[in-house]
Amino acid sequence: MRKLVVVTGGTKGIGRAIVDKFSSQNFNIVTCSRNSNDLRMLKDEMQIKHDCTIEAFQADLSDVNQVRKFSDFIEKNGQPVEVLVNNAGLFIPGEVINEEDGNLEKIMSANLFSAYHLTRSIVGGMIERKKGHIFNMCSIASFMAYPNGGSYTISKFALLGFSKCLRAELINSGVRVTAVMPGATYTDSWAGSPLPEERFMPSEDVASLIYATYSLSERSVVEDIIIRPQMGDL
Numbered sequence: 278m279r280k281l282v283v284v285t286g287g288t289k290g291i292g293r294a295i296v297d298k299f300s301s302q303n304f305n306i307v308t309c310s311r312n313s314n315d316l317r318m319l320k321d322e323m324q325i326k327h328d329c330t331i332e333a334f335q336a337d338l339s340d341v342n343q344v345r346k347f348s349d350f351i352e353k354n355g356q357p358v359e360v361l362v363n364n365a366g367l368f369i370p371g372e373v374i375n376e377e378d379g380n381l382e383k384i385m386s387a388n389l390f391s392a393y394h395l396t397r398s399i400v401g402g403m404i405e406r407k408k409g410h411i412f413n414m415c416s417i418a419s420f421m422a423y424p425n426g427g428s429y430t431i432s433k434f435a436l437l438g439f440s441k442c443l444r445a446e447l448i449n450s451g452v453r454v455t456a457v458m459p460g461a462t463y464t465d466s467w468a469g470s471p472l473p474e475e476r477f478m479p480s481e482d483v484a485s486l487i488y489a490t491y492s493l494s495e496r497s498v499v500e501d502i503i504i505r506p507q508m509g510d511l
Contacts, residue, residue, distance in 0.1 A: 279305045279330070281356045285338055285347075285395065286365030288315035290464030291414065294484035295362055300327040302488065307354055309334045309347050309365070338365045338391035339383065348398035357406060358399050360491055363392035364414040368466060371427040381428040388432035393439060400443075400452065407451035410491050413440045417460045417503070417510060444500055453498040455490055459483050460505035478506050 282299045286292040287308030296306055300323050308331065310316050316333035323331050334350045336343040351358065367387035369380055392413055403409030418430045419437035440456035447454055461467070463477035483504060490499045 279303050280359040281305045281307065281354070282360040282362065283307045283351055283358050283399070284362045284364055285309055285391065287333075288312065288319045290466065291459065291462060291480045291483050292362070292364040293319065294480035295364065295487060296323060296331070297326075298481070298484040298488050299360070300329040300331070303329070304359075305329060305356065306331040307334070307351050308332075309336045309338065311335065311337045338395070339367065339387035341386075341390065341394055344391055344394045345398070348395060351399065357402055358409065360410045360412070361396065361399050362412045362414065362487070363395060364412075365391055366414065366432075368429050369427075370425045370429070372425060373427050373431075376427045381431065384428045384432045385435070388429070389435045389439065392436060396443065400447070403452045404447070404450050408495065409451075410453045410455065411443065412455050412457055412487055412490075413437075413443075415440065415456045415458045417458055417505065419456070419458050421510075423510075444498075451495065453495070455487075455499055455502060457483065457487060457502045458504070459502075461511040472511070476506060476508060476511070478504065 282304045284292055284295050287296045288310040296308055300306055313335045320331050320333050323329055332354055334347050336347045338344050367384050371380055413436055415437045416433040418426055419433040422430050437456050440454055444454040461477050462480050463474055464480055486502055
């Protein structure tokens with residue numbers, strides 16, 4: 278029987294690569310996005326490419342009420358969640374001292390609170406089964422501040438803290454927790470950049486590393502994944 282992976286923000290970039298990777302390994306998929314057209318295109322492509330079952334739900338996870346609706350959608354699927362990838366997020370450049378009012382609240386809701394609330398709704402089933410794996414998509418910005426990172430960096434520091442708390446709480450439960458901290462990855466967010474594509478990591482590399490981490494014996498866990506472009510950070 279195919280196992281189930283839940284990937285938030287699964288239509289673009291790293292999220293899409295994760296959906297593709299797990300689909301190729303005979304997983305069923307539940308994913309979400311703010312854009313219904315992107316979800317339809319992803320669903321059609323993956324079903325043709327991998328002959329998998331993929332359920333898609335339109336939601337903005339920065340809204341806790343929509344997180345709850347997505348959680349209900351997952352539960353109605355009727356299949357236990359083997360892997361949860363908290364990938365949905367938002368980046369708005371700016372400096373703490375002069376960025377637009379409300380940026381912190383907006384970014385924290387998308388990058389931290391969505392993962393917090395969705396994890397709380399799913400982890401109980403993992404604890405009951407004494408198995409499961411939770412990946413939180415952090416960032417190099419989770420431990421290294423940089424100019425113009427502002428509220429985004431604050432949110433990613435907090436997400437890493439959330440991951441560490443969760444790991445400590447679940448250490449004897451059989452549920453594994455991994456914080457993923459990628460550097461510059463070639464996604465739509467870098468569209469228009471004058472830098473060559475070769476300067477970035479491919480999103481497929483991040484997805485492959487996540488799958489490899491999941492594939493380890495249940496007696497082992499990779500707590501932190503740090504992956505950077507060979508030529509260094511941007």
